Amino acid sequence: MIRFAWLQFRMQAAVAAGALGVIAVVLAVTGPTLVHLYNTSVANCAAYGNCAAATTAFVSNDHLLQDLGNLLIALPALVGMFWGAPLMARELETRTEQLVWTQSITRSRWILAKLGLIGLASAAASGLLSLMLTWWSHPFDRVNMNKFTSVFDQRDIVPIGYAAFAFALGVTAGALIRRTLPAMASTLVAFVAVRLVFTHLVRPHLITPVRVVTALNATSGMTFNETNNGPLTLIGAKPGAWVNSAQVANKAGHLVSGVFLDHGACLQSRAARACIGQLREALVYQPASRYWAFQWYETAIFLALAFVLGGFCVWWVRSRLA
Amino acid sequence: MTTVIETMALTKRYGHKWALRECTLSIPKGNVVGLVGPNGAGKTTLLHLAVGLLAPTSGSITVLGGRPGDGPAQLAKVGFVAQDTPTYAGLSIAKHLRMGAYLNPKWDRGLAQGRIDQLGLDPRQKAGSLSGGQRAQLALTIAIAKRPELLVLDEPVASLDPLSRREFLQGLMEIVAKYGVSVVLSSHLIADLERVCDSLVVLVASQVQLAGEVTELLATHHRLTGPRRDPRSLPSDQTVIEESHTDKQSTFLVRTDKAILDPRWSVKPVTLEDLVLAYMAARPPSSERDARARLGLVS
Numbered sequence: 001m002i003r004f005a006w007l008q009f010r011m012q013a014a015v016a017a018g019a020l021g022v023i024a025v026v027l028a029v030t031g032p033t034l035v036h037l038y039n040t041s042v043a044n045c046a047a048y049g050n051c052a053a054a055t056t057a058f059v060s061n062d063h064l065l066q067d068l069g070n071l072l073i074a075l076p077a078l079v080g081m082f083w084g085a086p087l088m089a090r091e092l093e094t095r096t097e098q099l100v101w102t103q104s105i106t107r108s109r110w111i112l113a114k115l116g117l118i119g120l121a122s123a124a125a126s127g128l129l130s131l132m133l134t135w136w137s138h139p140f141d142r143v144n145m146n147k148f149t150s151v152f153d154q155r156d157i158v159p160i161g162y163a164a165f166a167f168a169l170g171v172t173a174g175a176l177i178r179r180t181l182p183a184m185a186s187t188l189v190a191f192v193a194v195r196l197v198f199t200h201l202v203r204p205h206l207i208t209p210v211r212v213v214t215a216l217n218a219t220s221g222m223t224f225n226e227t228n229n230g231p232l233t234l235i236g237a238k239p240g241a242w243v244n245s246a247q248v249a250n251k252a253g254h255l256v257s258g259v260f261l262d263h264g265a266c267l268q269s270r271a272a273r274a275c276i277g278q279l280r281e282a283l284v285y286q287p288a289s290r291y292w293a294f295q296w297y298e299t300a301i302f303l304a305l306a307f308v309l310g311g312f313c314v315w316w317v318r319s320r321l322a
Numbered sequence: 323m324t325t326v327i328e329t330m331a332l333t334k335r336y337g338h339k340w341a342l343r344e345c346t347l348s349i350p351k352g353n354v355v356g357l358v359g360p361n362g363a364g365k366t367t368l369l370h371l372a373v374g375l376l377a378p379t380s381g382s383i384t385v386l387g388g389r390p391g392d393g394p395a396q397l398a399k400v401g402f403v404a405q406d407t408p409t410y411a412g413l414s415i416a417k418h419l420r421m422g423a424y425l426n427p428k429w430d431r432g433l434a435q436g437r438i439d440q441l442g443l444d445p446r447q448k449a450g451s452l453s454g455g456q457r458a459q460l461a462l463t464i465a466i467a468k469r470p471e472l473l474v475l476d477e478p479v480a481s482l483d484p485l486s487r488r489e490f491l492q493g494l495m496e497i498v499a500k501y502g503v504s505v506v507l508s509s510h511l512i513a514d515l516e517r518v519c520d521s522l523v524v525l526v527a528s529q530v531q532l533a534g535e536v537t538e539l540l541a542t543h544h545r546l547t548g549p550r551r552d553p554r555s556l557p558s559d560q561t562v563i564e565e566s567h568t569d570k571q572s573t574f575l576v577r578t579d580k581a582i583l584d585p586r587w588s589v590k591p592v593t594l595e596d597l598v599l600a601y602m603a604a605r606p607p608s609s610e611r612d613a614r615a616r617l618g619l620v621s
Contacts, residue, residue, distance in 0.1 A: 104427055
């Protein structure tokens with residue numbers, strides 16, 4: 001059955017492999033240039049004392065990174081819509097399931113071969129793109145030091161879990177809805193919804209964050225931020241960490257606002273350094289060392305969801321569609 | 323084992339909708355059996371149950387001694403050509419044959435290739451660009467090249483033009499002659515069935531109204547025309563299937579094993595079409611057991 005599944009899938013596989021190949025060539029050509037640029041500007045900027053300018057100049061080369069990052073975000077959804085949703089829906093729509101399910105092969109074998117082959121291809125395509133992008137973007141990630149936050153879902157292994165899940169979601173939608181286009185649309189909506197819910201409501205709770213109150217240590221790249229005269233917060237307080245909240249407090253532990261700095265004549269005084277010494281930072285964060293734990297947890301959860309949906313599809317094909 | 327398909331109170335229900343209700347029938351082995359009936363009689367449901375595409379809600383069905391769709395061995399024994407002969411539009415004929423080879427252990431490559439050559443089809447042509455008749459031939463080729471013991475065809479010629487229809491049925495008859503496969507074929511075109519079928523099963527509202535060999539059915543049914551008379555006055559061995567009366571004259575379609583001796587009757591043979599239509603229009607049998615007994619199906 002695998003051979004027949006491959007016979008039907010190889011055209012789509014070739015298209016995907018071709019696209020990945022083109023991206024691989026582009027990245028392979030531009031990657032070393034990027035590393036060279038990093039080594040000659042950011043890496044030794046301290047010697048010239050122009051780190052801010054060098055960093056800004058270097059980071060401005062990231063257009064391709066943003067495009068590919070968006071592609072990597074979109075890829076699982078595309079896989080779910082174009083490989084997953086039609087898998088069952090098109091068979092039922094064109095009634096070819098009556099042809100293939102009456103060959104000398106059980107429909108369990110049929111669905112398992114289909115899910116296995118195309119599911120694996122989905123995970124592989126997404127994983128390969130992520131691998132290439134992670135390798136290519138490492139100079140940027142070193143400069144930005146925020147792999148844990150804004151680009152968490154575009155790096156390393158989580159895209160594998162997303163793609164496997166999106167594929168299984170597409171197959172499930174196709175089996176339940178039985179029509180290709182509505183199944184594709186539903187797959188997109190459901191996938192985006194699950195990703196958003198997971199990112200905002202589940203991921204922050206995977207591991208209990210660390211809460212600390214420490215002396216305010218100025219770190220390069222750290223800035224104050226204040227909205228609507230509210231408490232003063234810090235940006236870039238923990239390089240590489242995923243900071244949930246970083247607020248400025250006084251010695252008594254009360255949060256302070258920008259007014260305190262401005263009118264308290266604290267920062268404006270000659271003793272600005274002493275002023276900062278009076279302040280504390282109240283941090284809630286996930287340390288940078290947990291990056292891989294989060295990557296593995298999220299990947300495992302999405303893979304587990306994919307297997308649950310896949311199991312449902314097998315059951316559905318065996319018993320519901322009979 | 324003398325039957326290819328045997329069902330007992332076979333029922334398929336979707337929610338409150340009955341697709342097939344307590345259907346009991348038995349189809350003998352070794353010939354071409356036509357399954358005929360009006361739309362909604364349950365023909366497609368019955369055939370899908372026989373090839374394992376559907377599972378019964380209740381009742382039982384045995385095909386070639388096994389449960390339909392129960393494992394690869396059972397699937398290999400039954401070939402199926404579905405209604406409107408679905409094929410993969412994006413795959414070429416050659417790839418359909420490769421599908422057959424991959425998915426059927428007893429696949430007869432020579433037979434498949436030979437039929438495609440004989441039909442003059444280009445193996446590189448995509449199934450989506452084939453005419454209805456060619457697609458039906460491709461589906462038949464796939465179904466027979468798996469070398470089944472039973473070939474089930476659901477309205478295979480319903481959507482074909484008369485020429486393609488004749489070619490398809492000719493191909494089917496060649497296959498039957500050459501490979502001795504049992505065939506169950508559903509159709510609402512009685513003329514086509516008459517051309518290819520040895521036996522006939524008439525299904526109306528899930529119930530067998532008539533079953534038997536075509537020659538025997540034709541030999542035991544007569545159309546009698548004569549002076550008007552009450553059907554109850556006919557000899558007890560004559561069962562009235564259909565009757566019509568004018569002021570002076572009566573016409574009966576009767577079934578009897580004996581000769582018609584009454585000289586007042588003008589006796590004419592009936593066509594298969596008349597026969598089938600008469601049974602389709604007749605009232606459903608009063609009880610299941612009675613019907614089975616009347617049709618000689620009680621084993």
